[in-house]
Amino acid sequence: MSHDATSSTTPYTHPTSLPLSTTTFTPPPSLHFPSTNFVISASTLSFHPPTQRVLIVADTNHSPTHYFLPRGRKDTNESLPAAAIRETFEEAGFSVSLLPSAHITLQPSPPTPQLHTEAFWIALLPYPARKGILPRNVGGVNIYLAHYFLGVVEDTQRDANYGKSFTGKHESGYDGRLVGVEDAVSLLSSGKFEVRRGDLVWKVDGKEVRWEEIPAGDGGAMEAVMVWKGWGEVLEWGIGKRVLEWGMGKRVLE
Numbered sequence: 001m002s003h004d005a006t007s008s009t010t011p012y013t014h015p016t017s018l019p020l021s022t023t024t025f026t027p028p029p030s031l032h033f034p035s036t037n038f039v040i041s042a043s044t045l046s047f048h049p050p051t052q053r054v055l056i057v058a059d060t061n062h063s064p065t066h067y068f069l070p071r072g073r074k075d076t077n078e079s080l081p082a083a084a085i086r087e088t089f090e091e092a093g094f095s096v097s098l099l100p101s102a103h104i105t106l107q108p109s110p111p112t113p114q115l116h117t118e119a120f121w122i123a124l125l126p127y128p129a130r131k132g133i134l135p136r137n138v139g140g141v142n143i144y145l146a147h148y149f150l151g152v153v154e155d156t157q158r159d160a161n162y163g164k165s166f167t168g169k170h171e172s173g174y175d176g177r178l179v180g181v182e183d184a185v186s187l188l189s190s191g192k193f194e195v196r197r198g199d200l201v202w203k204v205d206g207k208e209v210r211w212e213e214i215p216a217g218d219g220g221a222m223e224a225v226m227v228w229k230g231w232g233e234v235l236e237w238g239i240g241k242r243v244l245e246w247g248m249g250k251r252v253l254e
Helices: 080-092 181-188 219-237
Strands: 038-048 053-059 066-068 071-073 096-098 121-126 143-153 174-180 193-196 199-202 242-246 249-253
Touching: 038 080, 038 096, 038 219, 053 080, 053 143, 053 181, 053 219, 066 181, 066 219, 071 080, 080 096, 080 143, 080 174, 121 219, 143 219, 174 181, 181 193, 181 219, 193 219, 199 219
Parallel strands: 038 143
Antiparallel strands: 038 053, 038 071, 053 066, 053 174, 096 143, 121 143, 193 199, 242 249
16 A cells, blocks of 8 residues: 555545535645754734734834734744743733633544643744755755644733844834734735624635635735634633624633
């Protein structure tokens, strides 16, 4: 029996148990890289449920302003969750903690669903070679593997020392902000997406946004989808007994 992932031309169909849009696609060929050719990073989708806001960063050095989720490389021997929390604090200036949820994961888990803090999303992105950091660039290919975790903003007051540890021109314009979830979707997607009647849609034609259709090169649109999907998990598994109005109905945060 062949285990060559590139030999099959049969489209891959998502398991029906997964809460994804019904679609098919052909998986990419297997990829493998030495440690000199990939970077591991971490981020959080950090929400403040009582005010229905999410934490994003505005890079005011860009015109127009560029918006993104706080994210950065993990340090050697640092865990991914710790890196996600640290990078969020450093880039956005707010203290956060991971949000336990029961989102579906392909990681082995007990038969009975339990709350966990596994990564909610990942992104595999190209990473430019940097002199002195990636000396063994093979064929111009480097990979940036980003892990996104669900989080909760612990304090809505930004740290008083925010920005003092920034290094480099690229960080000088960073401005961490808590914004409404719908506003974040619009800002991150550069106005391409909006929420209509509780659904994330393309602004141009009102069609539903499907994560499978977002190219990896459009980081803002990709993160906008993450925020919307993450907010759904917060409403499903969030903390504190509170009823939130969302879209056409109500859901209870247990």
